[in-house]
Amino acid sequence: MSAGEEKYWFNLTTGQVEKGFESPAVDRAGPFDTPEEAAGAPELMKRRSRAWAEEEAREDSWGSGSTPDVSADSEDDAGR
Known part of the structure; x- marks a missing residue:
């Protein structure tokens, strides 16, 4: 086994x-x-997806001088 x-x-x-x-x-x-x-896997996947979206948004805005708001997009991306 x-x-x-x-x-x-x-x-x-x-x-x-x-x-x-x-x-x-x-x-x-x-x-x-x-x-x-x-x-608890669905909640874990949502948290990880949210964290990845936030990290990606930070990387995308690097050097722009602004901090993007990813809170609205995070919930939509959670199931992907």
Whole structure:
């Protein structure tokens, strides 16, 4: 049994937590050590997406002397 089969995954299609490789890789987010961590995957992905959008906006505005407002765009990008 591989290490991934001992972990938990969040199924992006069904919204369910799975243990091991129950569904195709394209449908899974993870791995996570506990079912509770896997269940929190959607919120984790939103936070990471928001952070990446903010970092990208800072990089895009580097040297312009202004700080972009990315708060409105962050929520839209969270599901991508």
